[in-house]
Structure formats: structure tokens, C-alpha cells
Amino acid sequence: MNTLVAEPAKKREGAQPDKKTEASLALRKRMGDNLVAIGLHRDEAAFADVYSYYSGRVKSFLMGKGMNDEIAEELTQEIMLTVWRRSISYDPKKAAASTWLFTIARNRRIDYLRGNSRIEVELDDEMLDVETTESDPQAKFVSDAQSAKQLERALEKLPQEQRQVMHLSYFRGQSHGAIAKWLDLPIGTVKSRIRLAMQAVRSSLLSEDESLHDNSTESS
Amino acid sequence: MNVQHHLTDETIQDYAAGSLTASMETLVACHLTVCNQCRHKAMLAENVGGSLFDDMEPAAVAGSAMDLLARAAMMPEHSAPSSPASKPAFKGVPLPLARQLPADLDDLDWRRIAPGIKQFNLSSQHRKHGAFQLLHLDPGVVLSAHSHNDRELTYLVQGSYTDEIGQFKAGDIADLDGHDQTHQPVVDSKEPCIALIATQSPVNYSGVFSKIMQPFVGI
Numbered sequence: 151m152n153t154l155v156a157e158p159a160k161k162r163e164g165a166q167p168d169k170k171t172e173a174s175l176a177l178r179k180r181m182g183d184n185l186v187a188i189g190l191h192r193d194e195a196a197f198a199d200v201y202s203y204y205s206g207r208v209k210s211f212l213m214g215k216g217m218n219d220e221i222a223e224e225l226t227q228e229i230m231l232t233v234w235r236r237s238i239s240y241d242p243k244k245a246a247a248s249t250w251l252f253t254i255a256r257n258r259r260i261d262y263l264r265g266n267s268r269i270e271v272e273l274d275d276e277m278l279d280v281e282t283t284e285s286d287p288q289a290k291f292v293s294d295a296q297s298a299k300q301l302e303r304a305l306e307k308l309p310q311e312q313r314q315v316m317h318l319s320y321f322r323g324q325s326h327g328a329i330a331k332w333l334d335l336p337i338g339t340v341k342s343r344i345r346l347a348m349q350a351v352r353s354s355l356l357s358e359d360e361s362l363h364d365n366s367t368e369s370s
Numbered sequence: 371m372n373v374q375h376h377l378t379d380e381t382i383q384d385y386a387a388g389s390l391t392a393s394m395e396t397l398v399a400c401h402l403t404v405c406n407q408c409r410h411k412a413m414l415a416e417n418v419g420g421s422l423f424d425d426m427e428p429a430a431v432a433g434s435a436m437d438l439l440a441r442a443a444m445m446p447e448h449s450a451p452s453s454p455a456s457k458p459a460f461k462g463v464p465l466p467l468a469r470q471l472p473a474d475l476d477d478l479d480w481r482r483i484a485p486g487i488k489q490f491n492l493s494s495q496h497r498k499h500g501a502f503q504l505l506h507l508d509p510g511v512v513l514s515a516h517s518h519n520d521r522e523l524t525y526l527v528q529g530s531y532t533d534e535i536g537q538f539k540a541g542d543i544a545d546l547d548g549h550d551q552t553h554q555p556v557v558d559s560k561e562p563c564i565a566l567i568a569t570q571s572p573v574n575y576s577g578v579f580s581k582i583m584q585p586f587v588g589i
Contacts, residue, residue, distance in 0.1 A: 177424060194439060201435035206428025213429055227433050231442055249420025256388035256419075268388065269395040271402045271409060274457075275465045279371055279406045305421055313422075320387045320419045321426060326380065341380045341547070348379040351418055352411070 171302045177203075178298060181247035182240075189237035197234055200247070205230050208255045214322040215259060229258050246298065252320075297355060304354035312347040315340055373405045375535075375542035381521070382408060386415030393493060393502035393568040397523040397543065399466035400566065404541040462528055462540065467566060475527070475564060478504070486511040492566075500569045507531070507563040515554040520570040522546045529563030531555040 184200045187193035208229050212222035232254055240250055260268045271278070305313070315329060323329040326344070330337040377385075377398060384390055385398045402409045458468040460475060470492060471478065480488035486508035493502035500520075504527070507513070524544040531538055533553040538544055546553070557563040 174421070174424060194436075197439065198435040201438070205431045205433075205435075207423060207426045209431050210426050210429035211423070222429070223432055226431060227438055230435075230438055234439065234442060235447060246417065246420050248423045249417050252420045252423040253416060260388055264392060266392065269392060269399045269466050271399050272465045275403050276459070277371075277403050277462075277464045279373075279404045279409075301417060301421060305418065316383075316418065317422055317425070319383060319389070320422055323389070325389055326384065344383050345379045348383055348411070348415065348418075352414060355414070 170306060171299060174302045175295075175299060178246050178248065182242040185233070185237045185240040185247050185250065186242060188234060189240055200233060200251075201230055204233075204248075204251050208251065211252075211255055211321050212259060216324065217259075221262075225258060225262060229255050232258070300355050301351065304351045307354070308347055308350060312343045312350070315343040316347050319344060371404045371541040372539075373401075373407075373541045375538055375544060376405060377401055377408050377411075377543055378545045378547065379411065380547070381523070381545050382411050383415050383418075386412055386419055391500070391568070391570070393500070394521070394523060394570075396466050396470065396502075397525045397566060397568050400464040400525045401541070401543040403464040403466065405543075467525075467527070475504075475506075480506055487513075502568045503566075505563075505565045505567060507557045507565070509557055509560055509562065511557045511563075513555045515552045517552045520547075522567065522569045525566040527564040527566055529557065529559035529561050531557045531559075531563050531565070 181200060181203065184193070184196035187196040188200070205226055209222050209226040212225055213219065217225070229251075233251065236254075240247070245253075257268045308316070315333075318329045318332070319326065323332065326340050327337055330340045333340070381390075381394075381398065385395065390398065398412075402412055457465065458471070460468045460471060463471065463475065473479075478490045480490050483489050488506040490504040490506070491502070492504065507529070509529075522544075524538070524546075526538050526540050526542045528540050530540070533555040534551065535544065535553060537558070538555075539559075
């Protein structure tokens with residue numbers, strides 16, 4: 151499999167973490183503003199900017215997950231059309247533009263392959279556990295520029311081997327087992343790298359929040 | 371719901387990456403419904419995916435934004451997808467599962483497979499691709515000891531059981547993953563225990579009798 155060698159586009163070595171983080175945050179803001187502008191007044195220039203940045207990434211994701219060029223191109227156009235038409239439902243307080251795009255592409259791929267939709271939590275489910283949402287520091291991170299910065303920083307700090315496995319899992323492999331085969335590693339190693347990466351990201355968000363949440367054992 | 375047993379980080383990440391089967395997704399979404407702690411982890415995993423998405427090497431795209439907008443102008447716009455018409459209200463069943471049930475738990479067409487054990491199959495696929503089913507276990511039932519080659523998820527819909535790992539109650543998830551540990555669940559609730567189970571590959575039963583039973587139990 152030649153997709154094996156797929157690596158994050160930018161070389162990390164030597165990059166200045168803070169500059170990288172700032173560039174990521176600037177991009178996040180620009181793309182979020184673009185989606186809002188499309189949603190509010192069908193801003194074609196904003197769409198062109200989103201398209202030029204994300205269509206190639208959407209297609210790369212679809213092909214990396216095993217689709218041929220022709221089908222990936224077609225689905226990419228569909229996904230970008232969805233972006234154009236559904237931007238009104240994009241809420242910059244809830245997610246970064248890249249997260250919104252990624253979930254649309256992920257779900258469309260699942261629809262296409264399975265013929266039925268991805269199964270997700272329904273937020274109006276009577277069984278939904280909402281009790282402590284407001285008091286949980288993890289709950290607010292997406293709506294918060296400071297937390298977005300922490301997330302970017304935490305990802306920057308991940309060891310290359312963890313970052314590689316995460317990248318492969320999101321955008322290349324069909325399963326953790328397939329990734330293990332590609333990298334010629336035991337599957338337990340792949341899983342533990344993923345676990346460590348998730349824990350590192352989570353604890354970095356929590357630790358920088360600690361000062362605010364120190365005495366929040368009883369929720370406010 | 372006082373959830374004690376949670377999804378692993380790996381399973382949550384796999385769910386966020388979109389790499390699970392529909393049956394595994396159902397189990398994960400059921401637990402995420404009743405466990406805001408895991409739900410926030412899943413949200414974080416999606417945000418990680420989004421952040422890494424920006425780092426990808428883009429592929430060459432043939433179409434252009436302006437072509438797409440020109441095409442869009444000529445295509446009728448579907449009205450926003452209406453939310454699924456009816457929302458099933460089966461007590462104690464999260465919607466991701468409820469939407470796949472033809473009737474309430476009491477009215478399902480349960481198939482008796484052993485004394486005290488009934489099954490309702492949710493998947494028509496062959497067992498070798500993994501099982502997706504509900505098990506209805508009478509109080510006191512002891513399941514055969516077994517281990518797993520691959521991932522097995524169990525979501526407790528009602529009642530409780532105890533095995534080598536601990537006690538599992540409604541809302542809990544047992545996220546077992548290919549470890550060789552053999553476990554033997556014992557139903558310890560007064561009411562029947564109903565468990566939703568998805569496996570990626572068949573289960574290894576320890577005893578000869580269990581091996582004979584396996585085709586019938588299907589897990």
C-alpha cells in the first residue's frame with residue numbers, strides 16, 4: 151500500500167511551535183468566518199476560499215481511505231456542495247471549520263459505503279445524560295478560543311510516532327489492525343499510541359483549566 | 371444514570387474517525403447518550419480529527435468552486451432533511467438502538483436459545499463477520515466462559531451482571547478488546563438482564579459444550 155507513507159504535509163522538525171499554533175489559529179478564524187459569511191449571505195468569495203483550501207483535503211481523505219480518484223472526485227464535489235448549502239447550520243461556537251468539514255466528509259463516506267447513515271447520539275433523546283455538562287471543563291473547550299489554542303499546542307507537542315498513528319487512523323487506515331500491518335507493529339502498540347495521544351490532549355486541556363476549576367468538585 | 375464502565379479512548383477515537391461498523395457505532399452511540407463524560411471525549415476526538423485535517427497533503431481536484439456554484443444554481447435544492455418522522459419511545463432504550471427495533475423490548479420476537487437465555491438478532495450478516503444482537507438473560511443465568519479475538523462491545527440495557535471485571539448495570543459498556551482474558555458473566559439482578567452485543571469476530575468458548583452451543587448463541 152503506497153498510502154502507507156502518507157504523513158502530515160508539514161515537516162514538524164524545526165518549525166516554531168508558537169508560530170505554527172498561531173498560523174493554525176489564524177486559519178481557523180478565517181475559515182470559520184468564511185462559513186458564517188456563506189451561511190449568512192451566500193458569499194461566493196468566501197466559498198472559493200473554503201473550496202480551495204478544503205476540497206483537496208476532502209478528496210485526499212476519501213482516497214486515503216481507499217476510494218478511487220473518480221468516486222472521490224464526485225463525492226468531494228457533493229461534500230463541497232453540502233458545505234455551500236448547509237453553512238447556515240455551522241456554529242463557530244461549537245466547532246472549528248475544519249472539524250465541521252471533516253465530520254461532513256466522514257459521514258458522507260459512510261453513507262456512500264454503507265447505504266445508511268452514521269449512527270450518532272440524538273441530542274433530543276430523553277435518555278441523554280446532561281447533568282454535568284456545564285460543570286465539565288472538557289465541555290466548553292470547543293467554544294473557547296483559549297481552548298482551541300491549547301488543543302493546537304497539545305497536538306504540536308505529541309511525539310511524532312503518536313501523531314503518525316493518529317493521522318493514519320483518521321485519514322488513511324480502515325482500522326487499527328490495518329495500521330498495525332502497515333507500520334509492522336503489534337496492534338497493541340498502535341492502540342496504546344492512540345490512547346496516549348488522546349490522554350495527552352485531554353490532560354493538556356484540563357491542566358491549563360485547573361486554576362479555573364480547582365474547587366469545582368461540587369458543580370456551580 | 372450512574373455509569374461505572376466506560377468506552378476506551380481507542381474505541382472513542384475509532385468512532386470519531388468513522389472506522390467502526392454500523393453495529394459498533396450503535397453500541398457507542400447508546401453509551402454516549404447516557405454518559406456525558408464519554409460524549410465529551412468523543413467531541414474532543416472529533417476536534418482532534420478536525421485539527422489534523424488542516425495538516426493533510428491535499429489531492430488534486432478537477433472541479434472548481436465556480437463550476438460547482440454554477441451547477442448548484444441549476445440543481446434543485448432539497449429541503450433540509452426533516453428529522454425522522456416518528457421518534458420511538460421505548461422505555462430505557464437510547465434512540466440509536468430504539469430506531470433499529472421493530473417493537474418494545476417486551477414485545478420483541480425473542481428466540482429461546484438455552485434455558486434462561488433468549489436472543490434477538492439485529493443483523494442478518496453471517497456470524498463470521500461478527501454478531502449484533504440483544505441477549506435476554508434470566509436472573510441467575512451464568513454464561514459460558516469465553517474470550518475474544520477482537521473487539522467486543524456490550525451495552526447493558528437493563529438489569530445487571532457481574533464477571534471478572536466487575537458489575538455491569540444499565541448504561542455501562544464493556545469494551546473488551548482482544549485480550550486473552552476469559553470472562554464468565556453471571557446475571558445478578560432481580561429483573562432479567564438485557565444486553566446489546568456487537569463483536570467483530572466470533573468468540574472463543576472454553577468448554578466443549580460451549581463450542582457446540584456457539585452456533586446457536588451466535589457470539
